[in-house]
Amino acid sequence: MHITINPTTADTWIVPLVQTDTLAAALEEIAAETGLSAERLQQDFKGDAKEALPLYMPDGQKTYLLGLGKSPETMDWLKTFREFFFRNKAKLPATISIDLTGFGSDVVEAVVLGVRAGGYDLRLYQTDKGDAPVFYSEAGTLGIRVDESAESTTKTAVDRAEAIAQTRHEMLDLMNAPANYKNPQTLADWALASGRKHGYAVTVFDKAAIEQHRMHALLSVNKGSDLPPAFIIMEYKPAGVDNARKVGLVGKGITFDTGGISIKPSASMHLMKSDMGGAAAVLGTVEAAAKLKLPVHLIGIIPTTENMVDGSAMKPGDVIGSYIGKTIEVIDTDAEGRLILADGIGYMVRNFQPDVLIDLATLTGSVIGTFGYHAAGMFTQNDALAAELAQAADRTGERVWRLPLWDVYKEDIKSDVADLRNYSGKPFAGAISAAKFLEVFTEGHTAWAHLDIAGTAFSDNEFGAQKNASGYGIRLLIDWLEGITG
Numbered sequence: 134m135h136i137t138i139n140p141t142t143a144d145t146w147i148v149p150l151v152q153t154d155t156l157a158a159a160l161e162e163i164a165a166e167t168g169l170s171a172e173r174l175q176q177d178f179k180g181d182a183k184e185a186l187p188l189y190m191p192d193g194q195k196t197y198l199l200g201l202g203k204s205p206e207t208m209d210w211l212k213t214f215r216e217f218f219f220r221n222k223a224k225l226p227a228t229i230s231i232d233l234t235g236f237g238s239d240v241v242e243a244v245v246l247g248v249r250a251g252g253y254d255l256r257l258y259q260t261d262k263g264d265a266p267v268f269y270s271e272a273g274t275l276g277i278r279v280d281e282s283a284e285s286t287t288k289t290a291v292d293r294a295e296a297i298a299q300t301r302h303e304m305l306d307l308m309n310a311p312a313n314y315k316n317p318q319t320l321a322d323w324a325l326a327s328g329r330k331h332g333y334a335v336t337v338f339d340k341a342a343i344e345q346h347r348m349h350a351l352l353s354v355n356k357g358s359d360l361p362p363a364f365i366i367m368e369y370k371p372a373g374v375d376n377a378r379k380v381g382l383v384g385k386g387i388t389f390d391t392g393g394i395s396i397k398p399s400a401s402m403h404l405m406k407s408d409m410g411g412a413a414a415v416l417g418t419v420e421a422a423a424k425l426k427l428p429v430h431l432i433g434i435i436p437t438t439e440n441m442v443d444g445s446a447m448k449p450g451d452v453i454g455s456y457i458g459k460t461i462e463v464i465d466t467d468a469e470g471r472l473i474l475a476d477g478i479g480y481m482v483r484n485f486q487p488d489v490l491i492d493l494a495t496l497t498g499s500v501i502g503t504f505g506y507h508a509a510g511m512f513t514q515n516d517a518l519a520a521e522l523a524q525a526a527d528r529t530g531e532r533v534w535r536l537p538l539w540d541v542y543k544e545d546i547k548s549d550v551a552d553l554r555n556y557s558g559k560p561f562a563g564a565i566s567a568a569k570f571l572e573v574f575t576e577g578h579t580a581w582a583h584l585d586i587a588g589t590a591f592s593d594n595e596f597g598a599q600k601n602a603s604g605y606g607i608r609l610l611i612d613w614l615e616g617i618t619g
């Protein structure tokens with residue numbers, strides 16, 4: 134499918150309608166243009182969110198009225214179009230146009246993201262998928278009608294949405310891939326290919342290099358796995374921008390989490406193929422930032438390994454080292470994310486000294502207990518950073534909500550035998566003690582934020598009967614980066 138702005142012809146139109154005082158008048162106008170009864174239209178279409186009414190014209194033209202409810206936000210536009218296209222994609226014609234006259238470029242971007250998201254196909258490994266929907270094939274065309282004066286801003290919004298959607302889909306595929314289709318090397322290869330394609334530097338430390346760098350926490354988590362770990366470093370520098378802000382992103386890249394010797398119950402263990410949601414957010418954000426040529430110096434780091442069980446696996450009670458030299462008593466081998474992040478964060482801080490440091494991780498079941506699947510837990514001591522991220526979350530609909538980092542929670546990670554331990558042993562405040570653990574490895578960085586995305590990265594939606602990838606984090610971080618670079 135490709136997109137054209139202000140197409141000259143289309144036989145199928147989508148007219149989005151917001152529930153305002155002018156809805157009745159808008160329906161009257163449509164009635165007059167189409168020769169239908171205004172009264173009937175007003176009776177049959179109320180503009181409720183996601184309400185869709187197809188109208189068939191005698192000349193063969195078809196128009197869908199699509200409701201958006203009252204005062205829709207960006208996410209409502211995105212979701213309405215995502216659902217409409219997902220549900221109808223098999224019967225949509227090759228050429229469809231959407232009438233967005235009178236709406237701004239934020240709406241254009243959300244609509245294009247929604248149309249693209251609706252085309253996502255979860256059936257990655259099904260052998261009989263039938264015919265691909267013609268609208269989403271090479272032959273498909275999406276027309277976007279806007280006011281003539283808005284054509285150039287619309288073009289920018291469309292290009293931006295297309296860039297983000299393309300990257301996001303690749304991340305969805307990676308997230309939804311099972312562990313026999315992806316491993317640490319898969320993430321490394323993706324980063325290397327992306328760096329070559331979009332002109333940014335990627336370095337991958339293999340196991341020997343990880344040993345040389347004394348990343349003992351990452352190596353300890355890797356001990357039970359047949360596959361080597363990897364440590365991915367991506368660096369995008371904007372051309373011709375002096376004094377660009379330096380932003381460090383660290384993402385948890387556990388390609389499968391069995392829990393290790395502290396093994397997980399089997400009922401939901403299959404979902405742990407998604408334990409690289411933080412890595413996906415970082416991979417996607419660095420690629421999207423490079424494509425959009427954002428004026429920011431971005432460093433992405435991904436420590437990646439499986440967390441497996443075998444005779445050489447790390448055991449509960451083991452005391453391990455870490456990149457910055459702190460020793461850790463491993464109470465629970467299932468609290469592995471904070472271990473690999475300890476080395477990722479430690480390496481980032483010591484080698485890159487970023488102005489701002491954000492880590493993202495599918496870190497705790499506790500954050501799901503708190504927010505369900507609707508918001509990420511945000512932890513930071515920096516109020517300005519918290520406010521910026523909260524704003525980006527409001528704009529993108531990728532919610533964050535702040536939780537505390539009070540020092541009273543340090544008790545939870547105190548060890549008698551090592552510098553700290555990885556689990557309190559108590560079933561309370563798990564997301565907070567995990568964040569307090571990570572804080573140690575930031576070595577006092579004053580602009581650090583941790584996002585616990587365990588609930589938001591992989592959740593229920595219209596694409597399938599089971600939980601699947603949301604792509605959470607890419608739009609949030611891109612929006613935030615654009616905000617801080619002005």
Ligand code: BES
Nearest residue numbers: 465467468470495496497498499556587
């Ligand atoms: N990857 C899990 C967290 C998780 C749980 C993500 C559910 C997505 C959905 C993490 O490694 C983990 O196992 N955390 C433990 C920590 C505990 C042992 C301290 C948890 O939250 O139960």
Ligand code: MN
Nearest residue numbers: 390467468469
């Ligand atoms: Mn775990």
Ligand code: ZN
Nearest residue numbers: 387390408470
């Ligand atoms: Zn995990």
